[in-house]
Amino acid sequence: MIWKRRGHAESVAVQDEASQALGEQAENTGMQAEAPPTFAQPPATSVGAALEERPSFLDRLWANPADQGRVDTLPRFTATASDEVEQSTDALMVRRKIALRDAMGASQPVVDREHFAGRHDALRQLINAVEQQRMHVVVYGERGIGKTSLVHVFAETAREARYLVLYGSCGSDTRFETLFSAFAARIPRLYHRSVLPNSPEAESGDNFDAMLEPGFGPRELADVFADVTGTRVILILDEYDRVADPMFRRDVAELIKNLSDRASRVQLILTGVAQNLDEILGYAPSVRRNVVGLPLRPMSSAEVTDLIGIGEAAAEIEFAESATRIVTVMAGGSPYLVRLIAHQAGLVALDARSAVVTDTHATTAVERVLTEWNASLPRRVQVSLSREEARAQWPVLIAAARAGSAADGMFSADDVITELGEARVPSILERDLKGFTGPHDLLEVQEKNGETQFRFRYPGVAALLLMSSAMARLSA
Numbered sequence: 001m002i003w004k005r006r007g008h009a010e011s012v013a014v015q016d017e018a019s020q021a022l023g024e025q026a027e028n029t030g031m032q033a034e035a036p037p038t039f040a041q042p043p044a045t046s047v048g049a050a051l052e053e054r055p056s057f058l059d060r061l062w063a064n065p066a067d068q069g070r071v072d073t074l075p076r077f078t079a080t081a082s083d084e085v086e087q088s089t090d091a092l093m094v095r096r097k098i099a100l101r102d103a104m105g106a107s108q109p110v111v112d113r114e115h116f117a118g119r120h121d122a123l124r125q126l127i128n129a130v131e132q133q134r135m136h137v138v139v140y141g142e143r144g145i146g147k148t149s150l151v152h153v154f155a156e157t158a159r160e161a162r163y164l165v166l167y168g169s170c171g172s173d174t175r176f177e178t179l180f181s182a183f184a185a186r187i188p189r190l191y192h193r194s195v196l197p198n199s200p201e202a203e204s205g206d207n208f209d210a211m212l213e214p215g216f217g218p219r220e221l222a223d224v225f226a227d228v229t230g231t232r233v234i235l236i237l238d239e240y241d242r243v244a245d246p247m248f249r250r251d252v253a254e255l256i257k258n259l260s261d262r263a264s265r266v267q268l269i270l271t272g273v274a275q276n277l278d279e280i281l282g283y284a285p286s287v288r289r290n291v292v293g294l295p296l297r298p299m300s301s302a303e304v305t306d307l308i309g310i311g312e313a314a315a316e317i318e319f320a321e322s323a324t325r326i327v328t329v330m331a332g333g334s335p336y337l338v339r340l341i342a343h344q345a346g347l348v349a350l351d352a353r354s355a356v357v358t359d360t361h362a363t364t365a366v367e368r369v370l371t372e373w374n375a376s377l378p379r380r381v382q383v384s385l386s387r388e389e390a391r392a393q394w395p396v397l398i399a400a401a402r403a404g405s406a407a408d409g410m411f412s413a414d415d416v417i418t419e420l421g422e423a424r425v426p427s428i429l430e431r432d433l434k435g436f437t438g439p440h441d442l443l444e445v446q447e448k449n450g451e452t453q454f455r456f457r458y459p460g461v462a463a464l465l466l467m468s469s470a471m472a473r474l475s476a
């Protein structure tokens, strides 16, 4: 189940980058059910619904459920024990595979510049917002679009400029006091205006948390942070959207406002899955002017090529132009999917003892990814997708998947019509969608503000649909 992302610790973790990366590696071994990243919107929807048919590959997949997982042949040893010449090429292949995984594995965010592709504009804007505008920043975009990677590389860059950068990952039960006392515990008291160098407080090794009373709130925290001196502090709150408690968001908004009013040397960077700034910040007009929103968009094809180039250099392989095209189309601008597919494609090529990744290798990789993705869905969902009704409504389902790529995943019949790009009678389309809302079926339905809203029951289904649509575009 290679596309599953790491499960996130529900509790607060404030770590420096190195231990963060290690922590994630450790976590990674425990598979936790979590939605795979959603897809970036495919570039301009110039493709008519006619093209959104169910690819025959999927038909075959569902026609023979017993074949699932049979894409791979039985495992074999990677090197033979006898032949020396062959052994050395085998050893080379193994080294290349490992290098490929290190450079292209999709389960980890990038934590250093060396593995970071493209995103020059985003990084420049982020630096500019922090350094020139002295603003707080919200980085938002779809899951898997590269927010965590961007802030890690930003952190590395800011540390070189002697900022004190602290990274914290939020979870559904993150509390204000816990998170910020963990941050404060990593800011040496030496940086407080009241503390003189060589004084007992400075030498004690105490940190800012020593100056906070239990039960402190945003105002008390801003009081303490207002007196930071001798450095600038950047606090990164990754996955801010995961926090369930509305009080937390209110407190953070209050903190941002207070820090801004007092021209504090502490700046916040929040990241989250969202389509716009309000979705993540909540309606907070008094805070908006202190915050720069930085949307992270799907990668351009030049950036995708750049990303593939990192894998090519690491594993000493070459992607044929046709293979790069397949990866680019299938990934729809998501670096997560670029890595997932390109990594597989590289492995297929290396298994075939080829140092060139061809379009055939890339196609096999796409089919592997889709097969495993499908296999990860509950069986009854697979059955639902394979039904004749689903095939008949495939363009509608794909349009629904696009419409549902907003953070909360909800969409109406009108949204689906917009995505379809053709005239439909809303009430009829709504009825069609309702055809997929039975118990355990593909969609959930709810009435919200007098409007019927749908949502995919399993986020992996929407991803599969979008991949299927990309697959159809490939053969166009």
Ligand SMILES: Nc1ncnc2c1ncn2[C@@H]1O[C@H](COP(=O)(O)OP(=O)(O)O)[C@@H](O)[C@H]1O
Pocket (backbone or CB within 6 Å): 037, 105, 106, 107, 108, 109, 110, 115, 116, 117, 118, 119, 141, 142, 143, 144, 145, 146, 147, 148, 149, 150, 307, 334, 335, 336, 337, 339
């Ligand atoms: N600029 C980039 N260069 C190379 N790989 C990237 C880049 N951005 C993201 N990735 C890869 O894409 C995947 C998802 O990135 P991540 O930063 O975790 O996204 P998000 O935080 O938005 O969900 C990871 O495997 C990461 O390594």
Ligand SMILES: [Mg+2]
Pocket (backbone or CB within 6 Å): 147, 148, 149, 238, 239
């Ligand atoms: Mg992330």
